[in-house]
Amino acid sequence: MRPASGFKRIGKFIWLSLFGRWIFLLLIPWFVPTISYLLIGEPYLESFSNFIWGTLMVLLMTTLAFIPHDWAVQYIADLYPSIHLSAKRAGFTVLAFCLLTGVYISVYVMFIIRFRPLNAELSTDGVIKVYLFEFFAILLLTCLYEVNYSLKKWKEIKMNKEAIKKAGLQGQLQSLKSQVNPHFLFNSLNTLSALITDEPQRAERFVDEMAKVYRYLLQTNEHELTDLATEINFIRSYYHLLRTRYDTGLVLHINVDDVALESFIPPLTLQLLVENAVKHNTILEKNPLTIEITSLESNLLEVKNNVIVKSTHVRSTQLGLANINAKYQILSARQPVISAGPDYFVVLLPLLTEKPVNQ
Template identity: 40%
Template structure:
């Protein structure tokens, strides 16, 4: 599979709900459709009672009324979405319905007063007033429901796109990780280490094989998962570090100090493996100048991965894909941004911990 093709597919031509929400054409068509509906009701009643339908009545009670009902109801929906953008709750919908009722009630009352006058209005049958208010409110609800549908379509489209993008990033991370693991020099070094252990310490060689198997088992099992429990990621990291420790000896050390109450939190799989690889790639590793990597929690919301800085001599080629993929995955998951700090003596990465109930 060509990885670049994942990001270079031709876009499918689909209506953009967000553009439809602000489209003047949609608004004009909607107002005309509402005018036809009102004409079928108001016009029929007027003709049956008065025997004729005046041009002023058409312009005022049909076209102007349709315009005001549509625009006021649309304004209420847009306002509630700005005010409660991320809330899909009964409270938001209740406030929206109430806003549509008040806005159209004010318009309908003003229309009655303008046409009938206060004195004549007092003599009007209350049922007639309530009926008019009801069907004016009903039109407003239909307009609000139409725009809610457009917002829902936009949210669904965005969620679908983010899900597809997350799948692509997952695939890239998995392939990058597997490439780092199975590339010839890694296998060569692992087999060399194993050969030396078999000759010197058979018990240690058996443990090395077991940890190596655990590393590959985790890589295969995490392929289809977007998130994994921190405790599982830490267990995998310990197994992976055992291979590194066996190879580099005193040249590398790992300190894990993560509170147990954080173990149930979730993170994207292979996050720690990528960060360990990144630290090894850019720093010297020797018994005289050991690379020290620490992992600990912070404020119950962050996982902090830090290593001492001792850059390798010369220029180290890097495409930055590892850190970029981690940051992109958290962004798509609507989590806080990954924090990357490069100081004089330390390089620190802070990744958000995702609560299991919020996933």
């Protein structure tokens, strides 16, 4: 068995984080002999046997004390995971370390004074030195843990930005493919041509809304999130194009409160869901396809449409829904919930209340 493999197994057995195992390994050569000398005094160096037994005794004490310290670090990191909370995380780490170290060192000092193993000579000055040395170790450990955590979070953010960019490009490409294809352009130009002849004012409005749609599609990939108000305005323009084509066969209801409008979602999320509804359902004036966008409690947005099965099966690639899920997996711990029933197709989207600082 290789040393590294054995080291990992020992770390897992005593339940230390990976970084905690390396920190513990780095502590042994200098921390254990130093604190052994401070606790035992001159007898620690009087004989080789005293040195070995004293080192093993303090190593056991150090191990028992280090494990809960590492647990405390992991617990505090879970409570304050943001990279922008470094000061608060470090402060609570120092506090937790001081409390734990104070308890353990007090117990060990009382043990040394009471039983005097290896003829230990621990004076009052020695006790003070032990506590001062431990405080120095606390500050050092806190710095090492915080630097490691911040570097790891920075790498995660960098990787997430790349993943977001890739997902955004895929979403933008899919949106452009679904809009800028000969079939869509043919229908749009036919609609525009008819409007120019019969209703020039509507034709002008149609061109304005189309320009808004394309401008949003081309610019939206610059950001990981967009506020819901902006996305809703885009959907109104997108719906205008669809409504002009399908007339009363397509209906959109938007019922979103002002608080929800200030929240954030990945851009083009609503467009992908509206497009998905239009693609997979029959649109008839006597039985319109109705899409409802409604804000709910618990920072949720419901996108719901009635199901009107097409006579000819449309193959679903699931790319739109997969794209939405991929973005939410990177941006939030909360994920969309999809409910596909015989009468309605419902998607619950978490609304994000904080926009990344780097936007």
